[in-house]
Amino acid sequence: MPTYDYCCDSCLYKFEHFQSMQDDPLSTCPECGESVRRLLTGGSGIIFKGSGFYVTDNRKSGKKPEAPKADPPPATD
């Protein structure tokens, strides 16, 4: 379910609203009742689709994954 950002042209109140794609967009400001417009934000929610996680993975990929029970390090001294 996407979150939409709205901004009121009249009182400049900004708010977010969860709604499904099928719902009509809000048209009135909950603060002053004037008309609001929906902001197109490129979507913080869309980042969830995975790229953020993959970036983290790539950064780690050079390292060995840390196993929960690691072997004791060889005593080379």
Ligand SMILES: [Zn+2]
């Ligand atoms: Zn308003």
